[in-house]
Every structure is written in C-alpha cells, then in structure tokens.
Amino acid sequence: MHIIDSHAHVDEYEAFGWFDPPETLIELMDEAGIAQAVVMTYADAPVLKANALQYLYEACRRHSGRLIPYARINPHAGNAESLLREAIVDMGMKGLKIHQESVTAAAHHPSVLRLVKAAAKFSAPILFHTGDESLSLPQQFAKLAQEVPEATVILAHMGGYHHTEDAIGLCEKYDNLLLDTSACPYPHRIAEAIRRIGADRVLFGSDGPGCNPALELRKIRRLELSQSEEQLVLHDNIASILERVRNGGSERGNR
Amino acid sequence: MIVDALALIGTSINGYRLGAEELLASMHQNNIDRCVVAPVQPMTYRLETQNDSVAAAQAQYPDSFIAFCRVDPRQGPDAVAELRRCVLGLGLKGLMLHPMEEGYAVNDTSAVRLVREAGALGVPVVVAAGYPWMAHAQQIRFVAEQAEETTIVMSHGGQINISGLAQADAYLAMEACDNLSVGTNGVYRQDFLEECVEAFGPERILFTSMAPVFDQGFEIDRVRSIKMEELYRQLVLGKNVLRILGMETEGRP
Numbered sequence: 001m002h003i004i005d006s007h008a009h010v011d012e013y014e015a016f017g018w019f020d021p022p023e024t025l026i027e028l029m030d031e032a033g034i035a036q037a038v039v040m041t042y043a044d045a046p047v048l049k050a051n052a053l054q055y056l057y058e059a060c061r062r063h064s065g066r067l068i069p070y071a072r073i074n075p076h077a078g079n080a081e082s083l084l085r086e087a088i089v090d091m092g093m094k095g096l097k098i099h100q101e102s103v104t105a106a107a108h109h110p111s112v113l114r115l116v117k118a119a120a121k122f123s124a125p126i127l128f129h130t131g132d133e134s135l136s137l138p139q140q141f142a143k144l145a146q147e148v149p150e151a152t153v154i155l156a157h158m159g160g161y162h163h164t165e166d167a168i169g170l171c172e173k174y175d176n177l178l179l180d181t182s183a184c185p186y187p188h189r190i191a192e193a194i195r196r197i198g199a200d201r202v203l204f205g206s207d208g209p210g211c212n213p214a215l216e217l218r219k220i221r222r223l224e225l226s227q228s229e230e231q232l233v234l235h236d237n238i239a240s241i242l243e244r245v246r247n248g249g250s251e252r253g254n255r
Numbered sequence: 256m257i258v259d260a261l262a263l264i265g266t267s268i269n270g271y272r273l274g275a276e277e278l279l280a281s282m283h284q285n286n287i288d289r290c291v292v293a294p295v296q297p298m299t300y301r302l303e304t305q306n307d308s309v310a311a312a313q314a315q316y317p318d319s320f321i322a323f324c325r326v327d328p329r330q331g332p333d334a335v336a337e338l339r340r341c342v343l344g345l346g347l348k349g350l351m352l353h354p355m356e357e358g359y360a361v362n363d364t365s366a367v368r369l370v371r372e373a374g375a376l377g378v379p380v381v382v383a384a385g386y387p388w389m390a391h392a393q394q395i396r397f398v399a400e401q402a403e404e405t406t407i408v409m410s411h412g413g414q415i416n417i418s419g420l421a422q423a424d425a426y427l428a429m430e431a432c433d434n435l436s437v438g439t440n441g442v443y444r445q446d447f448l449e450e451c452v453e454a455f456g457p458e459r460i461l462f463t464s465m466a467p468v469f470d471q472g473f474e475i476d477r478v479r480s481i482k483m484e485e486l487y488r489q490l491v492l493g494k495n496v497l498r499i500l501g502m503e504t505e506g507r508p
C-alpha cells in the first residue's frame with residue numbers, strides 16, 4: 001500500500017531544541033514503509049523564523065516525490081495572507097499549518113479565521129494543533145467550523161490526552177472537521193472515532209520524526225481495520241484532499 | 256523478564272476499570288511477566304479498601320503482581336498511618352500518588368511528608384505526573400529535593416503536553432535530581448526518551464503502561480520503538496524496576 005503520512009516535520013529550530021533535517025524523517029519513513037509525508041516546520045513564518053517557508057521549500061525540493069509541504073504561518077503577521085498565497089501559488093505548497101500555542105491565538109481568533117478563509121479559497125487544508133493546552137482545546141473550533149464551513153480543517157492529535165471526546169464530538173457536529181491520529185496515545189479511541197465519524201474523516205499522521213513513524217503506523221495496524229478502511233486512513237483521505245488544492249498553475253510546485 | 260511498572264486495578268470513579276484477571280490476560284497476551292498494580296480512586300472515595308484489594312491480588316498472584324498502595328496525603332497523620340499499615344502490615348511494595356484525581360498539588364507539605372515517609376520505609380513512590388497545577392515536573396522536582404532518600408518515578412515521562420513544550424521541565428527535573436526516574440506511558444515524542452537514555456543513562460527509564468488508561472500492548476510497542484541498545488532496553492523493560500524494588504541485583508550491563 002502507498003502510505004501517506006499526513007503530519008510530519010522538517011526543521012532545525014534551536015529555540016525548541018529540535019533539529020530534524022529532512023534526512024532524519026526520510027530514514028524513519030523508509031524504516032516504516034511510508035511512501036510520502038506531508039511536512040511542515042516547527043517554527044512559524046515569519047515571526048519565529050523569517051525564512052521558514054524557503055527552508056521548507058528547499059527541503060521538499062531535495063526530496064521531491066517524498067515530502068509534501070504545508071506552510072506554517074503566524075496568522076497575526078501583517079503579511080500572513082500574502083505569505084500563504086506565495087507558499088501555495090509560487091512554491092506549490094499544499095496546505096496551511098497553524099499551531100495555536102506558538103502563535104498565541106486560539107482557533108476562534110479573528111486573524112486565524114481570516115487566514116483560514118484565505119486558505120479555503122485555494123481549497124487548501126488547514127492542519128491545526130489540538131490538545132490539552134489552553135489555546136488548543138477542541139471546543140474552541142466550534143466558531144471556526146460554523147463561520148468557515150467551506151474550509152477543510154484537520155484536528156491533529158485528536159485532542160491530546162484529555163480532550164479526545166471533545167475532538168470526536170465536534171467532528172460529529174461539523175462535517176468540515178477531520179481528525180489526524182498523530183501522537184494520540186489511545187488506539188481504542190481512534191477505532192471509536194472511525195466508528196462514529198467514518199473512516200473517510202480520519203487521517204493517519206505520525207508527527208514524526210520526534211514521534212516514531214513506525215510506532216504510529218503500528219498503532220493503526222493494531223486496530224485491525226477492514227482493508228477499505230485502512231486504505232482510506234493511510235492513503236485515500238489525504239490524497240483526495242491534496243488533489244483538490246488549487247495552486248493556480250504553480251511553476252515551482254512540489255507535486 | 257518484562258515488568259510493567261504501573262497499572263491500575265479496580266473500578267474507578269473516573270470511568271475506567273480493570274480487573275485482576277483481565278490484567279493477567281493482557282500481560283499474558285503481551286508477554287509481560289510481572290506488573291506493579293496500584294488502586295484506582297473508587298466511587299466511595301475510600302482508598303483504604305482499595306489498598307486491601309491490591310494486597311489481596313498480590314497475595315493471590317504473588318508471581319505476577321507487585322502491589323503499591325495509594326494514599327491521599329491531605330489526610331495528614333492518617334495518611335502516614337495508612338502508608339505504614341500498607342507497607343508494614345499488608346506487605347505492599349511502594350506508594351502511588353495521583354494528585355490530579357485526588358485533587359492536591361504534589362508539592363503540598365502533606366504530600367512531601369508522605370513521600371519522605373516512603374523513603375524512610377524504603378519503598379519507592381510513583382506519581383501520576385505531568386498534570387499542570389497538580390503534578391508538573393518542576394513541582395515533582397521540588398518534592399524530590401525535599402525527599403532525597405526516596406526514589407520517585409514520574410509517569411507520562413513527567414509531562415502531559417502534546418506540543419512537547421513541557422519536555423524541558425521534565426528534562427531539567429531529571430537533571431537536578433538523581434532520585435527521579437520517568438515512566439514511558441503515553442510519552443509524546445520518543446526522541447525525548449532517547450535523550451533521557453543518553454543524558455541520564457538507561458537506569459532511570461521504566462516501562463509503565465498505566466493500563467487501563469493506556470493500552471498495555473501499545474505501550475510496550477512504544478518502548479520497543481526507542482532507539483537504544485538492546486541491553487539497555489532490558490533494563491527499561493523490567494530490570495530497573497526490580498532493582499528499585501530490591502528484587503534483583505543486576506545493574507547496568
């Protein structure tokens with residue numbers, strides 16, 4: 001099976017103490033049998049790392065066909081929308097990543113909503129961090145889900161350690177929300193999510209290389225899904241999301 | 256020998272349950288030889304009866320279970336008395352604290368007193384760790400500094416933060432206190448555990464599943480995914496906890 005990891009990282013960012021060049025991830029992908037990975041930096045452009053998009057672009061260009069970039073952008077930045085446009089149209093990036101803790105904005109913040117609407121115009125998915133921290137709670141996504149129903153919003157980590165039920169419940173309520181399995185420590189809750197919202201709305205993600213992609217993949221395999229469910233979770237769901245992205249005739253795209 | 260250094264048995268007021276026989280079946284399925292068992296917080300709020308229950312489970316399955324008591328430090332002198340009853344009277348082998356579920360800060364004076372008493376009795380303490388406000392790694396570091404004679408194990412790698420932004424706190428706590436170790440259950444980013452092995456040695460990393468909150472089978476997969484020497488993995492998977500409990504004298508290979 002052609003497996004696509006929908007959530008991984010490449011970056012070398014001293015402030016967080018994480019040095020993960022693309023080769024680190026590629027090696028772990030090879031160990032795990034993962035063909036492609038959606039990747040983003042740890043640092044947000046342009047505030048934490050001015051050249052974050054260029055770094056990501058170059059990393060993915062070196063591993064064309066293996067790595068698929070999402071632009072991680074601070075929505076408070078005055079040029080956030082133009083950066084997003086540059087990332088998608090000029091650099092061929094396929095989505096937007098927002099990490100509320102590092103940009104100090106919850107999902108309902110006006111600047112977040114503005115950038116999400118901009119991404120939705122390209123049909124680009126928006127991957128959000130979710131967890132137990134005060135800016136990352138799943139219930140904070142209700143306003144966004146209501147106000148931007150056309151956006152494809154992926155809730156990473158399924159709500160972390162203590163907000164899994166909120167994440168699944170919110171997806172039951174809003175069709176434009178999906179879940180990724182990365183770092184979710186509870187295999188049985190992934191099975192439950194598939195049962196409650198459908199296998200077509202749950203995406204395999206590893207959050208590698210810090211989280212071991214092989215372990216994250218074993219977590220999915222432990223669920224003993226049907227062949228068609230596994231095909232959706234490990235490939236088809238993210239593949240169809242990426243196919244819908246409108247790059248506007250990108251010249252530098254990473255396809 | 257594979258030893259799970261923490262599982263919880265009983266029916267918890269917090270909505271999870273695990274019976275002794277269910278745990279034995281899971282251990283068998285996952286090739287786990289022995290397991291540290293501690294009580295849950297029951298519907299009655301009475302931990303004493305739960306301590307009696309884990310003592311009975313240990314007596315019934317002495318080759319499989321190593322029982323720890325669970326005590327609420329806010330009960331003051333009664334808490335110390337309960338710890339002494341469990342260790343000296345019931346033959347329990349350690350103390351488990353769950354500040355989040357009981358509702359106290361681990362660095363409260365009463366909790367520090369209890370942890371020091373455990374050290375005086377020669378038994379280790381496992382703390383359900385990582386909960387901000389209640390059992391953050393730096394709060395546990397404070398306790399460890401006040402109770403240098405006590406071996407303390409922080410579950411969850413000392414952190415419950417799926418951004419990874421609490422790793423520095425857990426790392427600093429480990430760096431500051433030799434009497435601190437970490438359990439592996441649910442740890443976000445396995446490279447944190449790899450860094451701990453490299454910085455502090457494999458002796459201070461213990462396989463904990465914290466079943467049934469976490470899946471015992473998946474948690475052993477987590478330990479097997481840590482990139483380290485196989486001899487070190489044997490320590491993490493069981494020899495370390497046996498050494499801490501004085502049940503095996505084998506040290507670092």
